[in-house]
Amino acid sequence: MEDASKRLAPLVLVLAALFTVLLVRPATAQLQVSNADGSMSLKFGVLGQAQAEFLDTATAKDRQDNLFIRRLRLLGGFKLNDKLTIFVDTDSPNLGKGNPDGTKNNADMYIQDFIVTYAFAKEFQIDSGLLLTAESYNHTQSAATLMAIDYGPYTFTESAPITARVGRDYGIQARGYLADDHIEYRGGVFQGARGVNNTNEFRYSGRLAFNVIGPQTTYTYRGTSLGKTQSLTIGFGFDHQQDFHSYGGDLFWDQPIPGGDGLTVQADYTQWDGGTFLTAIPKQKTTLLEVGYYAHAIKLLPYVQYAQENFDLAKNPDEKRTEVGIGYYINGHNQNIKFGYGKIDRDGSPKRNQIRLQYQVYAF
Secondary structure, three states, rough: OHHHHHHHHHHHHHHHHHHOOOOOOOOOOOEOOOOOOOOEEEEEEEEEEEEEEEOOOOOOEEEEEEEEEEEEEEEEEOOOOOOOEEEEEEEEEOOOOOOOOOOOOOOEEEEEEEEEEEEEEEOEEEEEEEEOOOOOOOHHHHHHHHHOOOOOOOOOOOOOOOOOOOEEEEEEEEEEEEEOOOOOEEEEEOOOOOOOOOHHHOOOEEEEEEEEEEEOOOOOOOOOOOOOEEEEEEEEEEEEEEOOEEEEEEEEEEEEEEEEEEEEEEEEEEEEEEOOOOOOOOEEEEEEEEEEEEEOOEEEEEEEEEEEEEOOOOOOOOOOEEEEEEEEOOOEHHHHHHHHEEEEEEEOOOOEOOHHHHHHHEEE
């Protein structure tokens, strides 16, 4: 009993601190300046996520405890004229989180996104810089509006092997919206893994989406709208470099419920095969399913996130992860707190428990 109390004590202290923070309601006004006619403007913002995590070790005989900053982003949006815009943000992910050798992650802040967009027309726009590739809906979502505590655990499977930066790569892509915004296309060429002497072929990635209801025409996709916006999107994405390829399909449904509540559903399915080019990506299939219901009267959103990774060869153990959580949206996505309890089940290994608690502040 005494040992259990000691293990629960850090979580109780973190909960007490966070509920104290909830008493403070941050301002939501944007920090923006513009010229007299509004043709040029600068906008600044911030995304901060403080997180507590309690995770069983691989043997499930001990527990890893961490208090850290999951994301710390400074955001900037620049409109130079009606056609040319720039978005840039920084990040220092997992700042302060413990490393396997016992040290803390004190990584420097770096450029996370740098997107220069020239819109010749709504139907044809060019994005260039450090861009999110568009393998799936979850792969292209904004971290500020996620329904669960984080992205799916296998969403960015390609990132480390292809030397991308959490789903981002350097390149250029065409993007546009057709048929009264019901059809969206994205297609681009990217650096990918350059190889010795930079002799590898470039990387090609793209997406075709059908916005059945409520088109989205922004660079990143929305997570839950908290019962405010109806949308239904069905998409198909691909990624290719030499003999590495991935392709898949996804569905995102955000449905307001009469009275102010909202239902949000997302399903993503991707097949991956690194071939002989990216051997760190064995042939596999990944699935993500999220379902949540927002009760506006009490500002609570309970959700379930389920993800699985199935390999073609038995030597690679399959894995599935389930998280049941709840978000308290004090001020929408500008200020919220989320709690999640998860299970990690890998073939041939003990089942592991994971508890996560996250506090978010966001203004942009």
